[in-house]
Amino acid sequence: MARIDYDSATPMGSLTAEGINALIRGQETLQRVQYAADIASNAGTNTAKLEGGDFGVAAGQGQAYWDTLTSIVNLLKGLTPNGYNQFLGSMDNGG
Numbered sequence: 001m002a003r004i005d006y007d008s009a010t011p012m013g014s015l016t017a018e019g020i021n022a023l024i025r026g027q028e029t030l031q032r033v034q035y036a037a038d039i040a041s042n043a044g045t046n047t048a049k050l051e052g053g054d055f056g057v058a059a060g061q062g063q064a065y066w067d068t069l070t071s072i073v074n075l076l077k078g079l080t081p082n083g084y085n086q087f088l089g090s091m092d093n094g095g
Contacts, residue, residue: 027076034073041066 008017037055041047047062057065 009015023076027073030073030076034069037066039070044070 006016007013035055038044040055041062042049044066047066050062050065051059052059055065063066
């Protein structure tokens with residue numbers, strides 16, 4: 001997708017840039033969490049280790065946490081069909 005130019009000094013342009021930057025920060029943060037969860041749970045094979053402790057996941061919800069976190073990270077990384085990295089890159093003005 002081609003780069004989309006917009007004026008981030010306008011009210012809606014500023015909100016656009018703010019939203020894109022938040023998505024980029026969220027992508028980086030969730031990848032860090034997934035990396036830690038991957039180590040703690042032995043690549044998702046023992047998700048009970050995510051319950052309580054540093055992750056604070058409620059008892060019995062380790063697998064759901066792992067599955068949801070992995071799905072979100074994969075979406076944000078553009079690893080799912082129609083992942084949005086191509087769209088994110090087209091609107092990132094470097095802010």
